[in-house]
Every structure is written in structure tokens, then in C-alpha cells.
Amino acid sequence: MIMNINISFMVIKAGDTMNTKGEAVVSIRDLAMSYGTHQVLRGINLNVFQGEIIGYIGPNGAGKSTTVKIILGLVDGFKGQVKVLGEDIADGGIEYKRKIGYVPETAEVYDTLTAYEYLTFIGEMYGMEFKLVDQKAQKLMALFDIADMYHARIASYSKGMKQKLLIISSLLHNPDILFFDEPLSGLDANSVMVFKEIMTDLAAQGKTIFYSSHIMDVVEKISSRIILINNGQIVADGSFDQLSQKCREGSLEEIFNQLTGFNRHKEIADEFIAVLGEA
Amino acid sequence: MxxxxxxxxxxxxxxxxxxxxxxxxxxxxxxxxxxxxxxxRVPTILTNQKKTQSxxxxxxxxxxxxxxxxxxxxxxxxxxxxxxxxxxxxxxxxxxxxxxxxxxxxxxxxxxxxxxxxxxxxxxxxxxxxxxxxxxxxxxxxxxxxxxxxxxxxxxxxxxxxxxxxxxxxxxxxxxxxxxxxxxxxxxxxxxxxxxxxxxxxxxxxxxxxxxxxxxxxxxGRIFNLKLLTVTFHPAWWHFLIPTTWFAAPFSLFIExxxxxxxxxxxxxxxxxxxxxxxxxxxxxxxxxxxxxQKLNSSSMRANRGAAVRVKIQRAAANMLCFSRMEKAFYQFTQNMLSNERKLKLQLYPQLTFALVMPFLMLSGIIGNRVSWSDILVNLANSKLYLAVYLSAVILASTATMISSSENYRGAWIYRVLPTESPVPLLKGALKAFIVKYIIPIYLLIALIFVLLCGLKIIPDLILIFINMIMVLLLIFKLNRKELPFDRDFQVTQGMSRMGIMLISMLVCGLCALVHLLLTYVPFGVILNIVLSLGITMVLWCKSFNITWKEIVKGAI
Structure with missing residues (x-):
């Protein structure tokens, strides 16, 4: 029975209302990608418009990070077309990257550098004036309550501090499109509140945000549009209200379960407990 | 900057x-x-310990x-x-x-x-x-x-x-x-x-x-002893394939x-x-x-057919050599870690190779100018030159302390959360695994070559040297600070330095060699020596492992 429902929901389209918002900021056509014989993406079609906060969700290995990495030019060898701000990324231009900010899920940083050195370096990579980056970086660090760490090596940072640094480094150049992959990981509750507020304000300013996370309540609350990807395909696309109406489920978590065809959580947990008890 | x-x-x-x-x-x-x-590029743990010399x-x-x-x-x-x-x-x-x-x-x-x-x-x-x-x-x-x-x-x-x-x-x-x-x-x-x-x-x-x-x-040093051959030189087509000729030619062209x-x-x-x-x-x-x-960080997880057999052999060896369940587990753990630790191998293998070639280097130095091979063999068989194996013993005995270093030292927190009353099974299992995996095979190889050179009659001597080597190894273990296996980063040296360990190893091995040499002149002297050394080794084995958690030096964490 469940399977049938799934098929009928294969693509829940938010409808054509979206297309009236002018030209797409990011447009993806028939995007496919495979690593060796393993096909990660099987034809993604997506138009993203200015000011949207997109909750980009899906099970582990569904192809979320791959999509983002392709858009950023980190992964080659994809099929299909990806346009960012009207520029086809396959043309090899790098100008579009000036408008993008990125917080990767597992981020690498040059951690023998201090925040001062790292942030000014990154800023200069975007062609910013050294002095300006320095000032901005210092102020942003202070706002995130880590001003005293500005001249400490990143290696000595706690997980939360490092995450704050990554967020700052992705925003320094005031980009128009943002890709956040689990940006809240390691942040304390107060910082989380600050960051959510920042995202809402950025979107209000007309910036576009791709927000990828496994924490469904957060995605549910902040996203203006939710895209669920499963097995390399988009299986749902729409606002939370639209999705919950169509799926007749009350929370994004339940919608997620339903659309990914997963309903065995209770069973699995029971079995798990049973195995623990084995002598 | x-x-x-x-x-x-x-x-x-x-x-x-x-x-x-x-x-x-x-x-x-x-x-x-x-x-x-x-x-x-200095490991982060150093930054809050000693003064760094970047x-x-x-x-x-x-x-x-x-x-x-x-x-x-x-x-x-x-x-x-x-x-x-x-x-x-x-x-x-x-x-x-x-x-x-x-x-x-x-x-x-x-x-x-x-x-x-x-x-x-x-x-x-x-x-x-x-x-x-x-x-x-x-x-x-x-x-x-x-x-x-x-x-x-x-x-x-x-x-x-x-x-x-x-x-x-x-x-x-x-x-x-x-x-x-x-x-x-x-x-x-x-x-x-x-x-x-x-x-x-x-x-x-x-x-x-x-x-x-x-x-x-x-x-x-020996290169310069070689007689300089008179070289004649004819250009040939294959010279063009050797890069050194390309780079050497301009000198001839412009200077000569x-x-x-x-x-x-x-x-x-x-x-x-x-x-x-x-x-x-x-x-x-x-x-x-x-x-x-992009492939670099991926590894194809093909199951190794040999692995299953290896695990079986390891388990059998562990059952024979170790007594408690904890010790067995650590024996096997150490064997697995030792085969995968690249940085450790990088330090260990040259030492092991050195141990292997050292006695022969010395022999070739001593024999050096003899003319015929048969001459050399006869000379060897009648001499006490097999005592050169002690040179290997010096190096082998000093290598055991290396197991406390690891590139994955951060994983060592696990030892401290385990509900173990005493660290002894951990240390015993690890040390046994190290001896079985590296010291015994290398020693057997050296011994085999020496038996081929000097004849079967040196077998008791080789057994004695082995026992003495284990004795020295235990002595170094006892004198050195107690550290858990794979517990610290390579750059951090605690306890004795490598030099200090080598010095002790040399001294004690030298002493053993001397006693060994003297006793060869006494009838049944070697047998007596074996009994004596075995006794000391057994006492040392018991004494060395009288360790509580408090004595263990904390690693990186």
C-alpha cells in the first residue's frame, strides 16, 4: 500500500506559481552524475528564485551534497546543465563564484593559521581590500562572541567556534546565494537563534539560501520551500503547507518518512533493543 | 604574515x-x-606543552x-x-x-x-x-x-x-x-x-x-677505496635515454x-x-x-581473501600465547594496528632492516680482504664471529618501545573508558604481539643465515642470544616510562630518548655477549648461561608487569 502512495507522490510540484518570480537564480536541467557505476543523481530539474530559503533534504547518500558540490565547481563530470545567475558553469567561468557563499558539512580549513590570517586570506581571494576584510572579520567575530580568538590558531578552536568561523568566512564578501550544509552543527542554543535570525534577514534582503540539514524541525520552520531528494531524484518540491496537505502528515519528519518509503523505525528500534539484551 | x-x-x-x-x-x-x-607544521599537542622550535x-x-x-x-x-x-x-x-x-x-x-x-x-x-x-x-x-x-x-x-x-x-x-x-x-x-x-x-x-x-x-666510505677504473667513452644512441647525460652535456659543451x-x-x-x-x-x-x-580518499572495500585465514591464525596464536580474554583481545588489536600504521612502519622497518644487515656489515668489515669464499667459510665456522648477532639484538631489543607511538593516537581515549582494573593485560598483549610479529621473524632470518654460515653447532648460542635479547627488551620496558600502546604522537618523546634506549641496549647486550663469550670456554657453559638468562628473564617478566593504572603515563589526551 505504502509503495503505491509513494509512486503517486513521485513529484509533488509546488506548481507554476513559482515561475512568475522572474529569472531563476539557480537553474538545473536534467542533472545526472555518477561515480563509477554508482549513479548518484538521476536527472534533477530545479529552478530557484531570489529570496527563497530552500530546505534541501533527503536521506544519507541521496545526492544532496553532490548537487551542491557540482554547483560550486568542486565536482566535474556531470551531465546536464547548471546555470547560476544566468552563467552556465560548464563554461569554466569563475565570476559567478563571487556571488556564492558556502559552508560545507565537513569543512576543511587551514587550521595552523589564526582566524585573522585565514579570514583575511579568504577575503582577498574574493578580491576584497585587506583592511576592509580585517575590520569586517573582527566585527563579525565579536558579534559571534569569539573576538578574543581572532589571533588564536584555528587548531585550538572548539567545534562551535570553528563553525562560527566557517559561517563568517562564507559571508564575508556579502554573497547573493548561500549554501549551508548542516550549518548549526556544534553551535550552542543561543548562537543557533542568532544564526536563524540572520538567515531570515538575509532572505528578506533578497538573498537566496540553500539550507541542507537532517534536523527536520529547523528545516520545517525556516524554509520557504522544501525540496526532498531521494535516490538522486527530486521526490517532493513545495512549501511546508503544500507538502503537509498533500501527504496528510503533521510534521516534516513524518512527510520525510512517508516519501522516502520508510516506516519501519519502530520495528528496527525494537529489534535493536532485543539484540542488546542477547547474552 | x-x-x-x-x-x-x-x-x-x-x-x-x-x-x-x-x-x-x-x-x-x-x-x-x-x-x-x-x-x-608542528603537531598541535606540542603547542601547549614544551616550547616549540618551529x-x-x-x-x-x-x-x-x-x-x-x-x-x-x-x-x-x-x-x-x-x-x-x-x-x-x-x-x-x-x-x-x-x-x-x-x-x-x-x-x-x-x-x-x-x-x-x-x-x-x-x-x-x-x-x-x-x-x-x-x-x-x-x-x-x-x-x-x-x-x-x-x-x-x-x-x-x-x-x-x-x-x-x-x-x-x-x-x-x-x-x-x-x-x-x-x-x-x-x-x-x-x-x-x-x-x-x-x-x-x-x-x-x-x-x-x-x-x-x-x-x-x-x-x-668504501666507495673511495675502489680503484678508479680507466673510462673510455663512445657516444651511443642509448645515452640519449639517460637524463644524467642531458644535464652533464652542457658542462662539456660550455666549459670544456x-x-x-x-x-x-x-x-x-x-x-x-x-x-x-x-x-x-x-x-x-x-x-x-x-x-x-578524487579517488584518493576512497578505498574499494573488496574483501581480502587472505584476511580471513590470517585472522584464524592470529586467533590461534593469541589463544596459545595469552591467558586472559583482555590480553587476547589486545594481542590481536596490536597485530592489526601494526599492519596498518604507516608512520610506525616508516620508523620501524628501517630499524628492523638495519638489525638484519648490521652483523653482516661487521663481518664483511672484519673479513674484508680474504681471497676465496671457501677460505671465508672455514674461517667463519671456526670463529666466534656469530657473536655479531648481538648487534642485531641491540637494535631489536630497542624497537619495542616504538609501539607507544601512533598516528591515530587520538583513538587511545578508548583505553581509559574501558572497565579494566589493571593495564597489565593491555601491555602484555601488545608486547607479545610485537615480539611475535616483528622480532621473532627477523631474528629467525638472521639465525638461519648464521647457521648456514657457521653450522648447526651454534644453535644453542643463537637460542641464548635470543633469550638475552628478550631479557634486554624487558629491562628497557621496565626502566622506561609505562605507556599504553599507540597512545602518543610521534613528535612527542616522553621517558627515555631513543639515544638513551640504544645506549642501555648496547651496554647490557655487550655485557651479555661478554659473559656468553667467556662461558663458551667452559664445558656446558652455554647451557648454564641459557638456564641463567632464562631465569632472569622470567623474573623480569613477572616484575615488569607489576603495574597499576596510576603508573601509566598519560598520552595525548
Whole structure:
């Protein structure tokens, strides 16, 4: 029975209302990608418009990070077309990257550098004036309550501090499109509140945000549009209200379960407990 | 951030980079960051412990290369025709640079971190790649200079300024060529195997290099004893295939004014091949190579058929050698860790090889000038030269302390959360595993060779030496600070230094050898000695493992 429902929901389209918002900021056509014989993406079609906060969700290995990495030019060898701000990324231009900010899920940083050195370096990579980056970086660090760490090596940072640094480094150049992959990981509750507020304000300013996370309540609350990807395909696309109406489920978590065809959580947990008890 | 002299030097050539469409200011900034980080390449745990001497490890290795450079410099003094001399010198230099490239710069060449950090930014790939190439070449050139600096000076005095200029210029070309060849090699490996395999191969090359350095030094003195053969020289087509001839030819051409077509052709090759290689590297190799690098962090999880059998044998051995369940678990754990720890192998294998060859090096020194093989064998069989095995014992006994180092030392927190009353099973299991995995096989090999040389009658002596070796090993274990296996990073030395351990090992082994030698003159002396040593060893075994958690030195955490 469940399977049938799934098929009928294969693509829940938010409808054509979206297309009236002018030209797409990011447009993806028939995007496919495979690593060796393993096909990660099987034809993604997506138009993203200015000011949207997109909750980009899906099970582990569904192809979320791959999509983002392709858009950023980190992964080659994809099929299909990806346009960012009207520029086809396959043309090899790098100008579009000036408008993008990125917080990767597992981020690498040059951690023998201090925040001062790292942030000014990154800023200069975007062609910013050294002095300006320095000032901005210092102020942003202070706002995130880590001003005293500005001249400490990143290696000595706690997980939360490092995450704050990554967020700052992705925003320094005031980009128009943002890709956040689990940006809240390691942040304390107060910082989380600050960051959510920042995202809402950025979107209000007309910036576009791709927000990828496994924490469904957060995605549910902040996203203006939710895209669920499963097995390399988009299986749902729409606002939370639209999705919950169509799926007749009350929370994004339940919608997620339903659309990914997963309903065995209770069973699995029971079995798990049973195995623990084995002598 | 420091402004490096190299970068200022590079500024003079900035027009060149603009010509090949590299964003020079951005590239310069990337290089500056890379060089700054290299200076700080000190493990993080050191930063809050002892005062750090940053950049020291690099300078220390430069010193080692300097010693080798000394010999190449000496070589330059030999009154050979310049062409041969340069062939020899470049042969050594190219070998060393290639080996260094593989052992020290693989990390830079194979690094995907830069790509992950820089590619999302508006920096084009060409600029990133040029920065990477320059980064490697700058370091490689520094090392090359320390290897060939003395040769340069000697040449400068002997042949004048022209020599020095050609030499310097060619060193840069050699560096470029070496980078090209290394990346081609890696590319080939990565096309067929996964990243883990490549890392293994690099590890083995590193090990070979250290063995070469360690054993090579023993031989260098002897090179100069060789009678200098009179060399005759005929140009042949295959000379064109040997890179050293390309680089040696310009010296003949410009300094000895030997302008035959042969030398002109070779000199051209010296210029053309590295240049072509660099262009090829920038345009073709890098894009392809970077694609392959994505494979680096993946490993195909094909199940190893041999693994299942190995586990069975290990389990059987563990059941025989260990008594408690904890000890068995640690025996097996240590065996597994030892086979996968690349950094540990890098330190351990050269020592083990050294232990293997040391007695024979000494024997060849003593016997040296005897004429016939049969003569040597007869001499050996009737002598007490098998006592040279104690040299191996000195080294083998000192290696056991190495198991406390690991590149995965951060994983050691697990020991402290385990509900174990005493650390003894951990230590016992680990030590037993180490002895079984490394010490016994190496010792058996040495013993076998000595039995072949000296006859079966030395078997009791070899048994005695083995027992004495284990005794010394336990003594060192007892005297040294107690550390859990794989508990600390390599750079951190706690307890006795390696030198101290070697000294104790040498002293006690020497003493054992002396007692052994004296008792060989007494009837049944060796048997008596075996009983005695066995007794001491057993007492030591019990005493050494009288350890509580409090005595264990805390590692990194």
C-alpha cells in the first residue's frame, strides 16, 4: 500500500506559481552524475528564485551534497546543465563564484593559521581590500562572541567556534546565494537563534539560501520551500503547507518518512533493543 | 604574515605568470599562506606543552641532506673528465631529489584540501595549480641546493662562474622534471588502484629511502677505496635515454668547449625535455590528475581473501600465547594496528632492516680482504664471529618501545573508558604481539643465515642470544616510562630518548655477549648461561608487569 502512495507522490510540484518570480537564480536541467557505476543523481530539474530559503533534504547518500558540490565547481563530470545567475558553469567561468557563499558539512580549513590570517586570506581571494576584510572579520567575530580568538590558531578552536568561523568566512564578501550544509552543527542554543535570525534577514534582503540539514524541525520552520531528494531524484518540491496537505502528515519528519518509503523505525528500534539484551 | 624572500624574488618574474594567464597577486597570496603554514607544521599537542622550535624538523632534514651533499662535493674533487663527473653527480642528485619528492612532498602533491577550500572561491584552477607547482618546486629546490650546494662551490672554484650558472639553472630544470615524473607515476598508480594502495606504495618508497640512507652511509666510505677504473667513452644512441647525460652535456659543451654534435644534441634535450614536461604537466597532467585525486580518499572495500585465514591464525596464536580474554583481545588489536600504521612502519622497518644487515656489515668489515669464499667459510665456522648477532639484538631489543607511538593516537581515549582494573593485560598483549610479529621473524632470518654460515653447532648460542635479547627488551620496558600502546604522537618523546634506549641496549647486550663469550670456554657453559638468562628473564617478566593504572603515563589526551 505504502509503495503505491509513494509512486503517486513521485513529484509533488509546488506548481507554476513559482515561475512568475522572474529569472531563476539557480537553474538545473536534467542533472545526472555518477561515480563509477554508482549513479548518484538521476536527472534533477530545479529552478530557484531570489529570496527563497530552500530546505534541501533527503536521506544519507541521496545526492544532496553532490548537487551542491557540482554547483560550486568542486565536482566535474556531470551531465546536464547548471546555470547560476544566468552563467552556465560548464563554461569554466569563475565570476559567478563571487556571488556564492558556502559552508560545507565537513569543512576543511587551514587550521595552523589564526582566524585573522585565514579570514583575511579568504577575503582577498574574493578580491576584497585587506583592511576592509580585517575590520569586517573582527566585527563579525565579536558579534559571534569569539573576538578574543581572532589571533588564536584555528587548531585550538572548539567545534562551535570553528563553525562560527566557517559561517563568517562564507559571508564575508556579502554573497547573493548561500549554501549551508548542516550549518548549526556544534553551535550552542543561543548562537543557533542568532544564526536563524540572520538567515531570515538575509532572505528578506533578497538573498537566496540553500539550507541542507537532517534536523527536520529547523528545516520545517525556516524554509520557504522544501525540496526532498531521494535516490538522486527530486521526490517532493513545495512549501511546508503544500507538502503537509498533500501527504496528510503533521510534521516534516513524518512527510520525510512517508516519501522516502520508510516506516519501519519502530520495528528496527525494537529489534535493536532485543539484540542488546542477547547474552 | 611574513613576506618571504622567495616571493619577492618571484615578483621579478610576475610578467611571466601574467603571460600564462595566472592571476599573479592571488597566486602570490596563496603561496604566502602555504609557506606560512609549512613553517608552523608542528603537531598541535606540542603547542601547549614544551616550547616549540618551529620549522626545525625541516631544517634538521636539510642537515641530513647536507651530509650527503658533502660526499657529492668530495666527488667533484676527483680528477675525472667533467662529463663523467657530472653524470655521476647528477645521477646521485636526481635519485635523491626523486626520493625526497616521493617521501616528503607526496602530501603536498596529493593534497585535496587546497582544492576544497579554494575552488568554491572565485579563483581559477590554473592559478591554484600553478601555486601548487611552485610551492613544491620552491621546497624541492631548497633541498636540492642543500644536496648539491657543496658540489656547486667546488665546481665554482674548479671551473669558474659559468659552471655555477649552468648548474643552478639545471637544478631548477631537474626539479620540474622530477615533479612531472612523480605525478605521472602517481597518476599511473591511481588509474589502476585506489588511494589507500597509493598511500601504501608511497609508504614503502619512504621506507626504502630511509633504509638506503641508513645502510648507504655504511658503504660511502668504501666507495673511495675502489680503484678508479680507466673510462673510455663512445657516444651511443642509448645515452640519449639517460637524463644524467642531458644535464652533464652542457658542462662539456660550455666549459670544456667540446662542441661535438653529440653534446649539442644532449644539451638541447636538457633544456627541451624539462620545459616540455612542465608545459605538459600544466596543461594535460594536472586536469587529469586532479580528477583522479578524487579517488584518493576512497578505498574499494573488496574483501581480502587472505584476511580471513590470517585472522584464524592470529586467533590461534593469541589463544596459545595469552591467558586472559583482555590480553587476547589486545594481542590481536596490536597485530592489526601494526599492519596498518604507516608512520610506525616508516620508523620501524628501517630499524628492523638495519638489525638484519648490521652483523653482516661487521663481518664483511672484519673479513674484508680474504681471497676465496671457501677460505671465508672455514674461517667463519671456526670463529666466534656469530657473536655479531648481538648487534642485531641491540637494535631489536630497542624497537619495542616504538609501539607507544601512533598516528591515530587520538583513538587511545578508548583505553581509559574501558572497565579494566589493571593495564597489565593491555601491555602484555601488545608486547607479545610485537615480539611475535616483528622480532621473532627477523631474528629467525638472521639465525638461519648464521647457521648456514657457521653450522648447526651454534644453535644453542643463537637460542641464548635470543633469550638475552628478550631479557634486554624487558629491562628497557621496565626502566622506561609505562605507556599504553599507540597512545602518543610521534613528535612527542616522553621517558627515555631513543639515544638513551640504544645506549642501555648496547651496554647490557655487550655485557651479555661478554659473559656468553667467556662461558663458551667452559664445558656446558652455554647451557648454564641459557638456564641463567632464562631465569632472569622470567623474573623480569613477572616484575615488569607489576603495574597499576596510576603508573601509566598519560598520552595525548
Amino acid at each position: 611574513k613576506d618571504f624572500t622567495v616571493l619577492k624574488l618571484l615578483d621579478k618574474f610576475s610578467f611571466l605568470f601574467k603571460k600564462i594567464e595566472v592571476d599573479y597577486p592571488v597566486m602570490r597570496r596563496i603561496l604566502q599562506v602555504q609557506l606560512t603554514m609549512d613553517e608552523r 620549522g626545525n624538523s625541516f631544517k634538521a632534514s636539510l642537515f641530513t641532506y647536507g651530509i650527503l651533499g658533502f660526499f657529492i662535493g668530495l666527488l667533484m674533487l676527483v680528477p675525472f673528465p667533467l662529463y663523467y663527473l657530472m653524470n655521476l653527480a647528477f645521477g646521485l642528485i636526481i635519485f635523491m631529489v626523486m626520493a625526497t619528492m616521493i617521501s616528503d612532498f607526496s602530501t603536498v602533491l596529493l593534497d585535496v584540501k587546497d582544492k576544497n577550500i579554494l575552488l568554491p572561491r572565485p579563483v581559477d584552477a590554473r592559478t591554484i595549480n600553478t601555486a601548487k607547482l611552485l610551492h613544491i618546486v620552491i621546497y624541492l629546490f631548497t633541498i636540492t641546493m642543500s644536496i648539491s650546494g657543496l658540489a656547486l662551490l667546488v665546481g665554482l672554484f674548479k671551473y669558474g662562474v659559468a659552471f655555477a650558472l649552468i648548474f643552478m639553472f639545471e637544478l631548477v630544470l631537474i626539479c620540474c622534471l622530477v615533479v612531472f615524473f612523480t605525478s605521472i607515476l602517481y597518476m599511473a598508480i591511481l588509474s589502476f588502484f585506489d588511494g589507500e594502495k597509493l598511500k601504501d606504495m608511497i609508504n614503502y618508497i619512504q621506507i626504502l629511502l630511509s633504509i638506503f640512507m641508513l645502510v648507504g652511509y655504511q658503504f660511502i 668547449h667540446n662542441s661535438s654534435q653529440y653534446f649539442i644534441a644532449l644539451s638541447l634535450l636538457a633544456l627541451v625535455v624539462p620545459t616540455a614536461a612542465t608545459v605538459l604537466y600544466m596543461t594535460l597532467v594536472i586536469p587529469y590528475f586532479e580528477g583522479k585525486l
